[in-house]
Amino acid sequence: xxxxTQPASVSGSPGQSITISCTGTNNDIGSSNHVxxxxxxxxxxxxxxxxxxxxxxxxxxxxxxxxxxxxAASLTISGLQAEDEADYFCCSYAGSVLFxxxxxxxxx
Amino acid sequence: xxxxxxxxxEVKKPGASVKVSCKASGYTFIAYYMHWVxxxxxxxxxxxxxxxxxxxxxxxxxxxxxxxTMTRDTSxxxxxxxxxxxxxxxxxxxxxxxxxISGGLDYWGQGTLVTVSS
Numbered sequence: 001x002x003x004x005t006q007p008a009s010v011s012g013s014p015g016q017s018i019t020i021s022c023t024g025t026n027n028d029i030g031s032s033n034h035v036x037x038x039x040x041x042x043x044x045x046x047x048x049x050x051x052x053x054x055x056x057x058x059x060x061x062x063x064x065x066x067x068x069x070x071x072a073a074s075l076t077i078s079g080l081q082a083e084d085e086a087d088y089f090c091c092s093y094a095g096s097v098l099f100x101x102x103x104x105x106x107x108x
Numbered sequence: 109x110x111x112x113x114x115x116x117x118e119v120k121k122p123g124a125s126v127k128v129s130c131k132a133s134g135y136t137f138i139a140y141y142m143h144w145v146x147x148x149x150x151x152x153x154x155x156x157x158x159x160x161x162x163x164x165x166x167x168x169x170x171x172x173x174x175x176x177t178m179t180r181d182t183s184x185x186x187x188x189x190x191x192x193x194x195x196x197x198x199x200x201x202x203x204x205x206x207x208x209i210s211g212g213l214d215y216w217g218q219g220t221l222v223t224v225s226s
Contacts, residue, residue, distance in 0.1 A: 003152065034210035038153070045203060045219055046145075046153065051212030089153050093210040096169060097143065097155040 004028065004090055004100035011106040017078040020103045022090030023071060030071040034093035037066055037075045040102075041086045049088075050075060082107050110134035112204055112217035119223045120194050127190040128220045130204030137185035138162040141209050144178060144189045146200040147219075154200075158209065159187060194224045 005023040012018040022029070022037075029035060035053045038046035048057050050066035053073065063078045073092070077084055085107040090100040115129040130142065144156040157168035159178040166178050177190045187204055202220045205213035 032210075034212065036211045036213070038213075045216035046205075046213075047216075048207075048212065048214045051214075052210075057214055091153075091155075091211050096167075097158075097211050099145075099153040099155060102152040 004092060004098055006088075006090060006100040006103045008101075009104045009106065011108055012077075012080045013108045014080055014082065016080045017076060018080060018105065020075045020077075020088050020090075020105070022073045022075070022092075022100045024073075024092055024098070025071055028071075028092045028094045028098050029068065029073055032092050032094040033068075035066065035068055035073045036091045037064075037073075038089045038091065039084075039086050040089065046089065077105075080107055110206075110215045112206065112215055114202075114204060114217040114220045117221040117223070119225065122195055122224055122226055124194050124224075125190060125192040126194060126222050127188055128202050128204075128222070130187045130189070130217050132185045132187070132206065135206075135215075137180075138182060140206040142178075142180065142187040143205045143207065143211075143213055144176075145203045145205055145213075147203070148197070148200040151200075156189070156202075160209075161187065191222075194222075196224050198222065199224045 037050040040046045053068045054066045088103045138161045141158045143158045161180045180187045204217040206215045207213035
């Protein structure tokens with residue numbers, strides 16, 4: 001299975017909103033309601049931001065939201081803050097777990 | 109609080125094996141699957157498989173089948189991941205992470221760096 005496709009990088013200014021896309025196929029995102037998103041700062045373990053497409057774990061800011069349409073999922077971060085600068089990974093489960101290649105978010 | 113504490117960094121020669129441990133605390137160990145995910149230097153996350161700590165059942169991604177074995181010891185709430193026939197491209201940080209079978213991995217270990225070098 002190939003990794004899910006994410007843009008290598010995105011950027012935004014503080015206070016802006018950005019969206020990170022994650023494209024899969026009928027065999028993964030397209031057939032799953034189990035899409036999750038992770039944030040990873042340098043030399044740290046990943047942190048769960050979104051699970052089951054649009055659910056936030058306890059303690060995760062409402063600035064993070066997820067959605068899905070067809071074979072693609074998206075993570076939107078609103079009110080961008082300097083601390084949001086990190087790598088972001090999408091993940092789907094459709095019988096097997098598959099990660100995206102990751103997107104580096106730069107806060108200008 | 110929930111903690112997953114992994115064993116320390118390892119340096120191995122090509123062809124050798126490595127066994128990484130992950131000790132869980134702060135929750136019922138058998139209630140959640142334990143996944144193993146690795147990350148090569150400067151690269152993305154790669155899912156290796158999971159173990160059901162309750163039954164001991166496992167599911168490995170095809171890439172690692174025949175080389176990886178995931179086990180657990182319920183008496184110590186510890187999960188293990190053994191990778192054999194190591195190659196240089198197995199150099200990576202290996203993470204354990206707990207969660208449901210479907211991902212949504214909400215607790216992660218600190219990672220274990222495995223370096224494969226002659």
